[in-house]
Amino acid sequence: MTVLEQQATFDCRQAFAEELSALARQDERIVAICNDSVGSSNLVGFREEFPDRLINVGIAEQELVGLAAGLANAGKIPFVCAAAPFLTGRALEQIKADVAYSEAHVVLCGQSPGMAYGELGPTHHSIEDLSWVRAVANLDVIVPADPVQTRLAVRWAAASSRPSYLRIPRFKVPAVTPADAPFEPRRAVLLRDGDDVTVIAIGSLTSRALQAADRLSEEGVSVRVLNMPFIEPLDLDSVLAAARETRGIVTAEEATISGGLGAAVAAAVVTNHPAPMRILGVPRVFAPTGDTAFLLDHFGLSADGIAEAVRSLLSHG
Amino acid sequence: MTLLPAAPRPAREYRQVAERVRTGGDQTAAAELNRISTEVRRSIITMIERAKLGHIGGDLSVTDILVTCFYAVLSVDPEQPDWERRDRFVLSKGHCAAALYSTLAHCGFFDTGELATFMAPLSALNGHPNKVKVPGVETNTGALGHGLPVATGCAVGAKLDGASWRTVVVMGDGELQEGSNWEAAMAASHQGLSNLTAVIDRNRLQQGARTEDTNRLEPLAERWHSFGWEVREVDGHDHLALRAALRGSDTGKPVVVIANTIKGKGVSFMEDRVEWHHKVPTSEQVEAALAELAR
Known part of the structure; x- marks a missing residue:
């Protein structure tokens, strides 16, 4: 643990x-x-x-x-x-x-x-x-x-x-927010710096992204973790810096992949600086019966799921 | 685009006419309100002719209600549209924007010359009213069933402040088929919104057919009564009757005025005919309409 x-x-x-x-x-x-x-x-x-x-x-x-x-x-x-x-x-x-x-x-x-x-x-x-x-x-x-x-x-x-x-x-x-973290539109919160892959996570997925970064760090993978409290308006600068400075971006949200954080980041990236991405969320299905923790794991919205997406991105682009 | 500026001279005239209407006796009031309603109807015809778009039938049915509200009932200042203690007026049937714009321009909220831009590219005067651009508009309507819920919020806000300003919302009859109105009707009654008046432009026609053949509204008065409202029924083209019906609540309940109107009122060949919901008149029809409205 x-x-x-x-x-x-x-x-x-x-x-x-x-x-x-x-x-x-x-x-x-x-x-x-x-x-x-x-x-x-x-x-x-x-x-x-x-x-x-x-x-x-x-x-x-x-x-x-x-x-x-x-x-x-x-x-x-x-x-x-x-x-x-x-x-x-x-x-x-x-x-x-x-x-x-x-x-x-x-x-x-x-x-x-x-x-x-x-x-x-x-x-x-x-x-x-x-x-x-x-x-x-x-x-x-x-x-x-x-x-x-x-x-x-x-x-x-x-x-x-x-x-x-x-x-x-x-x-x-x-609690995940550092004491001096900014809170304003168009400002991501840098939770951990890294240069291999960037994970952008919101809400309940933020702490899971940090856990994934911990595990990947043990494997020698350096993960940048950004939290994005404002989805609109989005912090384009941080997104594009991630696209330029790391090998790709994984987004993670407790929401459908059709139109949320991942879609917002992908639109910015593909328009300005194309980079490999993985968009983690609920695919276009209605969830089966289960408690929240079960459902998050079921859809890969876990530290393991995020780490796996990062590994996949590094292996396959 | 920012809010259209007020028109000082028409605003001064508005204050004078409104004063005469309110203090000059019934005969004066009726004459003034008739005169202004005819002017507003003429503007509507001209605006729709120019734009080649618009909802002419409902514009003409709601005109007398709008003119009575602004000239005989509401406490507003066209030169200070965001005056905190103003009465709030909401046109829920936003498709009758031409009638609203024409009335607001006559009151001096903005220049009457602006009416010529109705629905033209980049005009402030969209096909449905936008409060960000048009002074005198309190909330953006167009989608039906929105005005009454917003009006209940205005009325709750005034009550919380112990303020005396009131809220008047004008609705179409067809739009009463939207369930949101009945959510609001329940809430208004439960909250005891005696400072709220809803006026229904009861012209009995909706876009495609008669209301009673589409999704029946009757017994309309009984329905409102059963929702806990004070109900008044009136001839919606009789300015003095409208003025009387628009007085404050007698019972401590919210008030609904069922204003019986004729769609297309004032132009004989448009009156009570479903096709004139949003038909655009030919130039010959415009001429005939304006001739009738000159009488």
């Missing part, structure tokens, strides 16, 4: 809720909107402290997002807290028209994304969300990797005045 594997792990929803309450104490424009998701979005404390500023519309996602856009029009900063699959799938047109196109300062917080709801199955998985929201113009897409980035994301989204989508992990992850 590496040191990382022995670390404590965190459900980022707690950091999210604590930071949102802290922010609400400082700024009375902050309001939370949810769809019968007070518990699953960890908003019980927020409701107790700010009963008037938590609006629960019930199980009605179109109203959820439309109402948030109206609140932004009225001068509030709404944080929409809802399970990611229903927030993005059910209300995508509201996200596009009422929020992004209307330039409404709404913070869309997709809770329990990816395959966090494991055994509940594909209706409750949110592996398409990154593809969907990336396709919408004027919407920043932020995927925190740990509690530190979750707190930074909440602060950044409130201060930015732009519409954003935050993907708040539920699957427990270790």
